[in-house]
Amino acid sequence: MSVDPAEVVNDFRQAFNGQSPPLIARAPGRINLIGEHTDYHDGFVLPAAIDREVLIAAGPRDDQTLQVLATAYNEHATIDLRTLRVAGVAGKTRWTDYIAGTAWALGEAGHKLVGANMAVRSDVPIGAGLASSACLEMAVARALCANSGIPWDAVVMAKLARKAENAFVGVQCGIMDQLVSGIGVAGHALLLDCRSLTVEPVTMPVDLSVVVMDTGIRRTLDTTEYAARRDACTVALRVIQERQANIRTLRDVDLPLLESIRQKVSIAAFRRAAHVIAENARPVQLAAAFTIGDWQLAGKLINASHASLRDLYEVSTPELDLITDLAKDTAGCYGARMTGAGFGGSAIALVTSDAVKSFISHVSAAYRAKGPSTGEVFACQLVSGASILSV
Ligand code: GLA
Numbered sequence: 001m002s003v004d005p006a007e008v009v010n011d012f013r014q015a016f017n018g019q020s021p022p023l024i025a026r027a028p029g030r031i032n033l034i035g036e037h038t039d040y041h042d043g044f045v046l047p048a049a050i051d052r053e054v055l056i057a058a059g060p061r062d063d064q065t066l067q068v069l070a071t072a073y074n075e076h077a078t079i080d081l082r083t084l085r086v087a088g089v090a091g092k093t094r095w096t097d098y099i100a101g102t103a104w105a106l107g108e109a110g111h112k113l114v115g116a117n118m119a120v121r122s123d124v125p126i127g128a129g130l131a132s133s134a135c136l137e138m139a140v141a142r143a144l145c146a147n148s149g150i151p152w153d154a155v156v157m158a159k160l161a162r163k164a165e166n167a168f169v170g171v172q173c174g175i176m177d178q179l180v181s182g183i184g185v186a187g188h189a190l191l192l193d194c195r196s197l198t199v200e201p202v203t204m205p206v207d208l209s210v211v212v213m214d215t216g217i218r219r220t221l222d223t224t225e226y227a228a229r230r231d232a233c234t235v236a237l238r239v240i241q242e243r244q245a246n247i248r249t250l251r252d253v254d255l256p257l258l259e260s261i262r263q264k265v266s267i268a269a270f271r272r273a274a275h276v277i278a279e280n281a282r283p284v285q286l287a288a289a290f291t292i293g294d295w296q297l298a299g300k301l302i303n304a305s306h307a308s309l310r311d312l313y314e315v316s317t318p319e320l321d322l323i324t325d326l327a328k329d330t331a332g333c334y335g336a337r338m339t340g341a342g343f344g345g346s347a348i349a350l351v352t353s354d355a356v357k358s359f360i361s362h363v364s365a366a367y368r369a370k371g372p373s374t375g376e377v378f379a380c381q382l383v384s385g386a387s388i389l390s391v
Helices: 005-015 093-107 132-148 152-170 176-184 223-243 255-259 267-292 295-311 318-328 353-371
Strands: 023-032 046-062 063-068 076-082 116-122 188-193 199-203 208-214 333-340 346-352 377-378 388-389
Touching: 005 023, 005 046, 005 063, 005 132, 023 076, 023 132, 023 176, 023 318, 023 346, 046 132, 046 176, 046 208, 046 377, 063 093, 076 132, 093 152, 093 255, 093 295, 116 132, 132 152, 132 176, 132 388, 176 188, 188 267, 208 318, 208 333, 208 353, 223 255, 223 267, 223 377, 295 318, 295 333, 295 346, 318 346, 333 353, 346 353, 353 377
Parallel strands: 063 116
Antiparallel strands: 023 046, 023 388, 046 116, 046 188, 063 076, 188 199, 208 346, 208 377, 333 346
């Protein structure tokens, strides 16, 4: 899929007196192959940017405002660049918070922004675990930088977009989503070290495809539950640090060390930390399995990740468990797991390319027969990170 640039150009013309937009920025959503809930423990992840994206047509204004039309919400908003400040996190996040937050983070970093007219379109399903908010932030950053003559550095901008989400929107996410949306490489997944921010592109074998299985269940508890998982890990970490002061994060902990404090923490804290430690080894192992062409091993790792997220981190849902089980029972599938934060949203399956069509129709029908009638199953392409399109 992907949004047709002509549509966002049309939106811009209609919203802004028939003017043509001087620029179009895009930023993709992502799947994560493995390494879930490891990024905010400084760990490893293996995500890829996908062909579902946010497009923004933009052009300068004389005043210090952003005038934004978002077709997804059929809403128009005015954001005043002179009065942006963190208001304290309360209540429901609005789509404008991601835009205002990104402008705020750019300002905090010392960048002088030019006012802008913007039309925004997206085909990344919202709340489906495919990083709809991170790619909105990155598309806004890309558009505002181009509009204001600020040089683009995808890693620096991913850090600013994460800051927007942490401090302005109030979700304590890691860096994975913003980073892969910024630096994705076509045809590749990225092995990211979230401590050093080093990146190793991993070629996606042509005979393998990634299929996204959106359960249609939208996340509701994500903010509080996400924070609760993080807090439980911090409890285990503090106890470990009392014994070994050199430990910085759970990334530095191995299972025997965690085992040594088992009696000192709750069962829940122990399980959350056990997930992170085991999961953190899997991105490197999956990248190696791709390199040597061992799809069976790749599938086993993906299935083990799902089991750990379901049983230890407890962020899966009955629908995610159902759709991954259906996928695993379908011909051509090597493995399946939930992707992203969980609590609803999407799973992914690793499928032999020859079988993708039959896999999609079989899993869609079986899920509809046993689960909610919403949801969507589709193959995705792995694409490059945020960019400016020629108009
Ligand atoms: C969300 C967050 C990411 C990451 C994942 C879980 O997508 O934005 O930073 O923590 O959840 O792996």
